[in-house]
Amino acid sequence: MRLLANNQQINNLSSEKIALSNSLGRITSENLIAKENSPIFPTASLDGYAIRFIDQKLNILNIFINDNPAGNQTRQVLPESFAIKTFTGSIMPIGSDTLIPIENVTVIDGKLKIDKQVSIGNGVRPIGELYKNGDVIIKKGTKISFTEIGVFASLNISFPKVTQKPRVAIFSTGSEILDLGEERETFSQIRSSNNHALEALIRESGAEPIQYGIIADEVDKLKIAINETINSGADFIVSTGGVSVGDYDLIAETLQKLNFETIFHGVKIKPGQHILVAKRNNQIFIALPGFALSAIITAIIYILPLIRNKLGLNFEPKIIQAILREKYYKKSRGKTEFTPCNLIFNGGKIELDFNGKRVGTSALLTNMLDSPHLLFSSENDGDREKNELMHIYILD
Amino acid sequence: MRLLANNQQINNLSSEKIALSNSLGRITSENLIAKENSPIFPTASLDGYAIRFIDQKLNILNIFINDNPAGNQTRQVLPESFAIKTFTGSIMPIGSDTLIPIENVTVIDGKLKIDKQVSIGNGVRPIGELYKNGDVIIKKGTKISFTEIGVFASLNISFPKVTQKPRVAIFSTGSEILDLGEERETFSQIRSSNNHALEALIRESGAEPIQYGIIADEVDKLKIAINETINSGADFIVSTGGVSVGDYDLIAETLQKLNFETIFHGVKIKPGQHILVAKRNNQIFIALPGFALSAIITAIIYILPLIRNKLGLNFEPKIIQAILREKYYKKSRGKTEFTPCNLIFNGGKIELDFNGKRVGTSALLTNMLDSPHLLFSSENDGDREKNELMHIYILD
Numbered sequence: 097m098r099l100l101a102n103n104q105q106i107n108n109l110s111s112e113k114i115a116l117s118n119s120l121g122r123i124t125s126e127n128l129i130a131k132e133n134s135p136i137f138p139t140a141s142l143d144g145y146a147i148r149f150i151d152q153k154l155n156i157l158n159i160f161i162n163d164n165p166a167g168n169q170t171r172q173v174l175p176e177s178f179a180i181k182t183f184t185g186s187i188m189p190i191g192s193d194t195l196i197p198i199e200n201v202t203v204i205d206g207k208l209k210i211d212k213q214v215s216i217g218n219g220v221r222p223i224g225e226l227y228k229n230g231d232v233i234i235k236k237g238t239k240i241s242f243t244e245i246g247v248f249a250s251l252n253i254s255f256p257k258v259t260q261k262p263r264v265a266i267f268s269t270g271s272e273i274l275d276l277g278e279e280r281e282t283f284s285q286i287r288s289s290n291n292h293a294l295e296a297l298i299r300e301s302g303a304e305p306i307q308y309g310i311i312a313d314e315v316d317k318l319k320i321a322i323n324e325t326i327n328s329g330a331d332f333i334v335s336t337g338g339v340s341v342g343d344y345d346l347i348a349e350t351l352q353k354l355n356f357e358t359i360f361h362g363v364k365i366k367p368g369q370h371i372l373v374a375k376r377n378n379q380i381f382i383a384l385p386g387f388a389l390s391a392i393i394t395a396i397i398y399i400l401p402l403i404r405n406k407l408g409l410n411f412e413p414k415i416i417q418a419i420l421r422e423k424y425y426k427k428s429r430g431k432t433e434f435t436p437c438n439l440i441f442n443g444g445k446i447e448l449d450f451n452g453k454r455v456g457t458s459a460l461l462t463n464m465l466d467s468p469h470l471l472f473s474s475e476n477d478g479d480r481e482k483n484e485l486m487h488i489y490i491l492d
Numbered sequence: 493m494r495l496l497a498n499n500q501q502i503n504n505l506s507s508e509k510i511a512l513s514n515s516l517g518r519i520t521s522e523n524l525i526a527k528e529n530s531p532i533f534p535t536a537s538l539d540g541y542a543i544r545f546i547d548q549k550l551n552i553l554n555i556f557i558n559d560n561p562a563g564n565q566t567r568q569v570l571p572e573s574f575a576i577k578t579f580t581g582s583i584m585p586i587g588s589d590t591l592i593p594i595e596n597v598t599v600i601d602g603k604l605k606i607d608k609q610v611s612i613g614n615g616v617r618p619i620g621e622l623y624k625n626g627d628v629i630i631k632k633g634t635k636i637s638f639t640e641i642g643v644f645a646s647l648n649i650s651f652p653k654v655t656q657k658p659r660v661a662i663f664s665t666g667s668e669i670l671d672l673g674e675e676r677e678t679f680s681q682i683r684s685s686n687n688h689a690l691e692a693l694i695r696e697s698g699a700e701p702i703q704y705g706i707i708a709d710e711v712d713k714l715k716i717a718i719n720e721t722i723n724s725g726a727d728f729i730v731s732t733g734g735v736s737v738g739d740y741d742l743i744a745e746t747l748q749k750l751n752f753e754t755i756f757h758g759v760k761i762k763p764g765q766h767i768l769v770a771k772r773n774n775q776i777f778i779a780l781p782g783f784a785l786s787a788i789i790t791a792i793i794y795i796l797p798l799i800r801n802k803l804g805l806n807f808e809p810k811i812i813q814a815i816l817r818e819k820y821y822k823k824s825r826g827k828t829e830f831t832p833c834n835l836i837f838n839g840g841k842i843e844l845d846f847n848g849k850r851v852g853t854s855a856l857l858t859n860m861l862d863s864p865h866l867l868f869s870s871e872n873d874g875d876r877e878k879n880e881l882m883h884i885y886i887l888d
Contacts, residue, residue: 242689249687254673
């Protein structure tokens with residue numbers, strides 16, 4: 097198995113600015129560096145009285161006339177032997193170093209009685225606790241989730257810089273294939289699922305799909321259709337079907353006529369051995385097999401890393417180890433095999449089984465329902481016994 | 493810790509139909525049941541010649557005049573001692589039971605010579621291999637991902653039925669708080685991150701946020717604002733700030749004036765002990781603490797299960813076990829504590845550490861960057877040693 101993203105010189109896309117509320121799932125294209133400390137000043141982390149730590153020994157303190165609410169305009173100065181009522185989020189008064197919680201004191205005749213002492217710095221968030229001026233807060237190449245949104249907002253960044261989405265043109269081939277909504281005319285026609293499953297997979301992976309639907313299995317029609325995908329400016333063009341050895345498999349022929357250079361055709365993997373990859377200028381054409389399971393598995397293995405590379409993400413496959421709960425039967429010796437499986441988290445261990453997965457041909461897309469994890473067995477591996485450690489290719 | 497979704501009678505929302513290409517991430521609201529077998533007829537799974545298995549012993553077969561391409565209109569009948577050239581996806585001719593691959597034969601003088609025999613049924617996908625009439629293919633309450641999209645498309649379902657999104661109104665309180673884009677007037681003002689982080693979290697969890705921004709810490713203004721959120725018809729109303737014991741914490745007071753019934757106020761958890769939950773008619777009000785880390789962690793623990801319940805999903809927290817890579821210091825005895833941590837998959841084992849996580853106050857939202865997993869330590873638990881097994885609350 098070759099990882100396409102390793103072999104190819106993929107150019108990272110440039111960045112764009114996007115409204116924060118639309119940035120969920122996008123990838124940052126630059127480091128976010130703090131321009132000031134947070135907090136800027138020592139800040140109260142609870143409600144209580146700001147005091148000098150050494151004044152605690154006095155036991156009874158004077159209460160300063162003004163409170164210190166959060167959001168106050170000026171920083172007060174705390175006189176000796178005084179306490180200033182201070183609220184969560186307020187900047188600590190100058191001269192104070194400790195916050196004594198409201199639960200630890202009693203107010204008697206306008207004086208503050210300390211019932212329970214605290215240690216120095218109690219209830220005070222020090223300068224730079226959250227981050228310091230110059231810290232990298234969010235690294236380039238981070239997927240924006242709820243926490244990142246919160247951090248951007250706290251820094252008043254309304255338009256974070258993100259990587260542009262790679263664009264992926266998709267079509268399926270086959271004269272026997274009907275697209276969604278088209279009426280069936282003969283009993284032998286089947287519905288295309290590949291172009292729709294791929295559109296969803298590509299969207300989920302952070303790229304922008306361009307859906308071309310179904311193209312008939314004829315060189316002339318394919319030529320026109322592929323030309324259209326080329327002109328769309330898509331970074332990647334993905335087809336399904338039309339790559340195996342039969343007379344009606346015409347993608348390779350059409351790509352040759354269009355001056356694509358074949359990078360490889362056929363790989364020792366199962367499912368998906370007939371995959372074809374070709375290139376013209378900056379566009380990469382990935383012709384996936386037509387069977388639903390083969391198409392989706394080869395897309396996961398070959399296309400997702402290309403997209404991740406374009407997005408500036410780590411594109412190495414995410415492989416973990418898990419313990420077999422049942423015997424694994426290798427179907428094809430001499431090939432790298434990918435088998436959908438379930439992961440189970442069991443008392444600090446990760447286990448896997450094939451519950452609910454049917455054994456059959458590469459058309460069994462339903463095997464990818466629920467948990468798209470792929471057991472990964474190398475070319476020279478054979479059957480494996482219960483309790484053996486296996487490699488699992490996991491999706492993010 | 494009480495799981496709110498357990499205690500409350502939450503009504504599931506009704507369903508809606510949605511265009512398949514917009515259904516990614518939505519939750520199915522009914523079982524998808526197969527209305528026919530797939531495949532309907534025995535179908536070729538590779539390119540080759542359809543034969544009767546018993547005819548293999550003849551070694552040389554006649555080749556039928558017509559090919560059998562995928563998508564052909566009529567089902568041919570295979571005469572004895574004949575072979576019909578058949579392509580991947582074609583329905584097998586009547587009378588045939590085996591497909592001999594193109595690689596296993598030679599065509600000599602218009603006759604088919606079998607070089608390598610196969611077993612009965614080779615290359616044939618039996619009726620109902622993918623699913624049988626009446627099978628539940630996709631269960632109610634399934635999150636729609638790329639495989640589900642493919643399966644819907646293969647069944648010609650352009651508008652799957654999904655659960656309506658619960659609507660969640662959000663606002664933050666505090667006079668010291670500035671919203672995104674507002675100009676800072678005094679040094680003590682800080683940016684609101686909570687309402688934006690919550691909006692993103694709620695969106696990611698499959699609900700529809702309604703963003704109300706920042707409301708000043710005054711009963712009158714809060715009353716108007718909360719009335720507005722009530723009138724929005726939101727299922728859940730979420731605020732941050734204004735629930736601790738200080739004089740300026742006014743949410744409880746305002747809710748009382750609006751005839752909300754308090755369900756609970758304060759829980760023995762850290763961070764987030766000041767959470768307040770109240771109810772009026774069918775609306776649930778969840779007042780989260782103001783500190784960023786407290787707000788997001790209590791939202792994960794209390795609000796996400798409510799949303800999952802409304803969506804018809806399993807709302808039990810997803811807790812797995814992992815092995816400590818370093819000592820864990822419990823901060824507050826007598827409280828259930830949630831600590832952001834990293835999970836590491838290591839040779840069939842799941843481990844956790846606190847690399848890159850700072851120790852400090854509940855304002856440290858940055859601790860939730862990268863990997864929002866929460867170590868979960870019960871009320872009566874104390875410090876734990878390296879190699880001990882801990883419970884981890886994981887997000888989907």
